Amino acid sequence: MALVVQKYGGSSVADxxxxxxxxxxxxxxxxxxxxxxxxxxxxxxxxDNLISLAKKIIPNPPExxxxxxxxxxxxxxxxxxxxxxxxxxxxxxxxxGYFAGIKTDTLHTKARIQKIEPSKILEQLKKDKIxxxxxxxxxxxxxxxxxxGRGGSDLTAIAITGAIKADICExxxxxxxxxxxxxxxxxxxxxxxxxxxxxxxxxxxxGAKVMQSRAVEFAKKYKxxxxxxxxxxxxxxxxxxxxxxxxxAVVSSVSIDENQAKISIFRVPDKxxxxxxxxxxLGQKGINVDMIVQNVGRDGFADISFTVNIxxxxxxxxxxxxxxxxxxxxKVITDPDICKxxxxxxxxMNQPGVAGKMFNCLANSGINIEMISTSEIKISCVIRxxxxxxxxxxxxxxxxxxx
Amino acid sequence: MALVVQKYGGSSVADxxxxxxxxxxxxxxxxxxxxxxxxxxxxxxxxDNLISLAKKIIPNPPExxxxxxxxxxxxxxxxxxxxxxxxxxxxxxxxxGYFAGIKTDTLHTKARIQKIEPSKILEQLKKDKIxxxxxxxxxxxxxxxxxxGRGGSDLTAIAITGAIKADICExxxxxxxxxxxxxxxxxxxxxxxxxxxxxxxxxxxxGAKVMQSRAVEFAKKYKxxxxxxxxxxxxxxxxxxxxxxxxxAVVSSVSIDENQAKISIFRVPDKxxxxxxxxxxLGQKGINVDMIVQNVGRDGFADISFTVNIxxxxxxxxxxxxxxxxxxxxKVITDPDICKxxxxxxxxMNQPGVAGKMFNCLANSGINIEMISTSEIKISCVIRxxxxxxxxxxxxxxxxxxx
Numbered sequence: 001m002a003l004v005v006q007k008y009g010g011s012s013v014a015d016x017x018x019x020x021x022x023x024x025x026x027x028x029x030x031x032x033x034x035x036x037x038x039x040x041x042x043x044x045x046x047x048d049n050l051i052s053l054a055k056k057i058i059p060n061p062p063e064x065x066x067x068x069x070x071x072x073x074x075x076x077x078x079x080x081x082x083x084x085x086x087x088x089x090x091x092x093x094x095x096x097g098y099f100a101g102i103k104t105d106t107l108h109t110k111a112r113i114q115k116i117e118p119s120k121i122l123e124q125l126k127k128d129k130i131x132x133x134x135x136x137x138x139x140x141x142x143x144x145x146x147x148x149g150r151g152g153s154d155l156t157a158i159a160i161t162g163a164i165k166a167d168i169c170e171x172x173x174x175x176x177x178x179x180x181x182x183x184x185x186x187x188x189x190x191x192x193x194x195x196x197x198x199x200x201x202x203x204x205x206x207g208a209k210v211m212q213s214r215a216v217e218f219a220k221k222y223k224x225x226x227x228x229x230x231x232x233x234x235x236x237x238x239x240x241x242x243x244x245x246x247x248x249a250v251v252s253s254v255s256i257d258e259n260q261a262k263i264s265i266f267r268v269p270d271k272x273x274x275x276x277x278x279x280x281x282l283g284q285k286g287i288n289v290d291m292i293v294q295n296v297g298r299d300g301f302a303d304i305s306f307t308v309n310i311x312x313x314x315x316x317x318x319x320x321x322x323x324x325x326x327x328x329x330x331k332v333i334t335d336p337d338i339c340k341x342x343x344x345x346x347x348x349m350n351q352p353g354v355a356g357k358m359f360n361c362l363a364n365s366g367i368n369i370e371m372i373s374t375s376e377i378k379i380s381c382v383i384r385x386x387x388x389x390x391x392x393x394x395x396x397x398x399x400x401x402x403x
Numbered sequence: 404m405a406l407v408v409q410k411y412g413g414s415s416v417a418d419x420x421x422x423x424x425x426x427x428x429x430x431x432x433x434x435x436x437x438x439x440x441x442x443x444x445x446x447x448x449x450x451d452n453l454i455s456l457a458k459k460i461i462p463n464p465p466e467x468x469x470x471x472x473x474x475x476x477x478x479x480x481x482x483x484x485x486x487x488x489x490x491x492x493x494x495x496x497x498x499x500g501y502f503a504g505i506k507t508d509t510l511h512t513k514a515r516i517q518k519i520e521p522s523k524i525l526e527q528l529k530k531d532k533i534x535x536x537x538x539x540x541x542x543x544x545x546x547x548x549x550x551x552g553r554g555g556s557d558l559t560a561i562a563i564t565g566a567i568k569a570d571i572c573e574x575x576x577x578x579x580x581x582x583x584x585x586x587x588x589x590x591x592x593x594x595x596x597x598x599x600x601x602x603x604x605x606x607x608x609x610g611a612k613v614m615q616s617r618a619v620e621f622a623k624k625y626k627x628x629x630x631x632x633x634x635x636x637x638x639x640x641x642x643x644x645x646x647x648x649x650x651x652a653v654v655s656s657v658s659i660d661e662n663q664a665k666i667s668i669f670r671v672p673d674k675x676x677x678x679x680x681x682x683x684x685l686g687q688k689g690i691n692v693d694m695i696v697q698n699v700g701r702d703g704f705a706d707i708s709f710t711v712n713i714x715x716x717x718x719x720x721x722x723x724x725x726x727x728x729x730x731x732x733x734k735v736i737t738d739p740d741i742c743k744x745x746x747x748x749x750x751x752m753n754q755p756g757v758a759g760k761m762f763n764c765l766a767n768s769g770i771n772i773e774m775i776s777t778s779e780i781k782i783s784c785v786i787r788x789x790x791x792x793x794x795x796x797x798x799x800x801x802x803x804x805x806x
Binding site for chain 1: 456465468479481486495
């Protein structure tokens with residue numbers, strides 16, 4: 001008998017038939033003797049629909065009220081899933097996030113979990129009920145309802161797993177697990193049976209839409225293992241856990257991010273503090289900068305290039321142009337026609353030649369590299385957007401299929 | 404400066420434009436110096452849609468989960484109305500019913516308010532905020548979300564008015580107030596400026612869809628005056644309060660209930676306890692019986708007729724046929740083709756001749772009366788359904804227009 005936390009995302013509970021399917025799956029598992037806490041997201045596109053409703057009232061809805069609004073989506077899923085579970089003859093207890101003891105700070109729309117008081121969940125488990133919890137939401141110290149940011153249900157599930165000391169957390173989704181590349185784009189993409197927290201984090205920041213990063217960070221911090229698997233298809237899925245660095249560890253996945261844009265500032269006077277000025281100004285406006293490359297020329301001027309999310313490109317340009325004028329830089333150029341390809345794998349940096357192999361692979365495919373950045377377990381290259389697909393397939397062939 | 408509780412029903416917040424209209428109205432009122440608590444229902448058909456969603460899972464959804472599901476409807480309205488109020492420059496604080504201190508019993512789907520702890524509402528009013536409360540919902544002693552039954556938002560508003568000792572409660576709806584008859588059916592129907600709790604209660608039980616009876620009963624019990632008025636049209640509306648019996652008080656309204664069916668049991672042995680047996684059996688199954696007529700013949704047998712809601716007719720027939728067999732009655736006949744017309748007015752019973760005038764009016768219109776029942780302030784007649792419209796118009800002419 002195991003204590004299991006399961007999480008079903010919006011696509012797994014998108015309609016009544018799917019909710020019934022999930023209920024059946026949960027009930028079958030319960031009958032095998034496991035104790036279950038089930039975390040659910042809002043049905044399908046509910047959250048998007050609620051946001052667009054709010055935007056009809058006011059283009060920038062106040063965040064506290066937005067949280068109150070959005071929190072209804074998951075509660076609907078909780079109520080319907082409980083009904084379906086009971087229709088299959090098992091007792092269920094449904095909790096909005098704020099009754100499940102999920103205490104957050106007051107940062108509405110992206111609240112952080114402060115602590116979880118799992119006594120009510122444990123009490124219902126003791127009564128042999130299946131506990132169904134609304135993901136994505138919590139309660140602030142001021143008793144207002146908060147939400148944990150997009151994909152926050154993953155975080156709810158992981159955090160509850162830690163709080164109730166469950167044996168395992170199962171994240172159910174519409175894919176069979178974590179792949180070596182997006183299977184919709186790389187037909188030979190392979191399911192990865194075991195992956196480390198760090199690799200999964202790097203994948204998320206490299207454009208792979210797997211899981212909310214904060215949930216993975218939380219799992220890493222508290223060493224909470226979890227499995228990513230498919231709701232509707234059988235399979236073992238991908239186990240995510242702490243992995244010891246092994247000799248000869250290699251590239252585990254290849255990913256592409258096509259939502260990036262490149263900003264270049266030419267002939268920046270090479271004086272201390274100028275890069276700081278630019279990037280702290282962007283930080284203040286909430287713009288995340290990804291890769292940064294700076295080349296200092298011999299004449300005391302530097303060219304600075306960096307990438308941002310394509311949606312932030314215009315906003316970034318406005319801010320940077322103002323600063324460029326102040327500091328006497330020559331000009332600012334924006335380029336939305338780029339993409340970023342990455343290879344990820346733990347211990348990569350101890351394997352000499354991985355980077356060279358990547359650059360050669362791209363060069364042999366006739367693809368020009370515009371920017372490079374590296375971390376312990378990742379190498380990323382910015383290339384032309386039109387070359388992205390080819391790069392992805394060639395890198396996957398080189399590092400995954402041929403190994 | 405007054406302390407005002409307003410309630411806006413589902414048709415008043417049916418879409419974004421209407422929510423904005425209500426917000427504007429609320430904000431204008433606030434700017435005139437009043438302190439405001441606003442109770443809202445779910446948008447338009449939301450509650451019905453949620454119920455039909457639940458019924459797709461299971462035809463008889465469990466009530467506790469149904470309450471959790473339905474409670475989301477009003478929360479959406481609260482969040483959107485708060486946003487709209489803030490977009491007009493006033494501060495708002497939104498409360499789900501359970502955070503507003505509305506404590507109920509555990510009778511899910513028709514919970515009764517046990518007490519209201521208004522400290523959070525008062526705290527926000529003190530901060531000069533407009534408080535927006537989700538109608539229709541509360542919290543059970545077990546911390547599960549309850550709902551107060553159809554039209555429960557009226558009850559929420561009235562109960563909060565009492566708890567915070569507000570100066571007035573304003574019930575906003577899609578009509579200009581309480582009319583002497585349904586204005587959609589009787590073109591000369593008149594708006595009633597002042598009406599007593601009792602008359603409004605009798606109107607509700609006579610088929611007039613004005614307000615939830617429990618809300619009116621609650622207002623009567625605690626002597627909470629309220630006004631029924633239109634959201635979208637100007638006007639004074641109808642003031643509902645305790646009215647002293649006046650000499651010469653007359654009929655204030657005429658109503659029709661077309662959702663009744665008649666059940667007749669023929670040749671019932673006239674022994675003590677038989678009527679009790681029938682009606683307690685129906686009561687146990689939750690079937691409300693309205694009018695009851697019994698005629699005892701000389702031969703020791705009686706005919707019993709009574710009316711129930713038409714939706715309960717088949718269920719009633721099954722129960723009554725079983726009892727009829729046991730007690731040796733001859734047969735049971737059901738008749739869905741009836742309706743009930745009523746005249747209502749305080750002090751009517753002290754006015755000799757009102758009943759006679761009603762019966763004559765119907766007779767002169769060629770309408771046959773099948774059953775009669777009277778109370779202190781009401782006379783009802785069961786007639787053929789096809790005669791209902793004519794009866795309504797003739798009675799209104801006789802008692803309202805000609806007076």
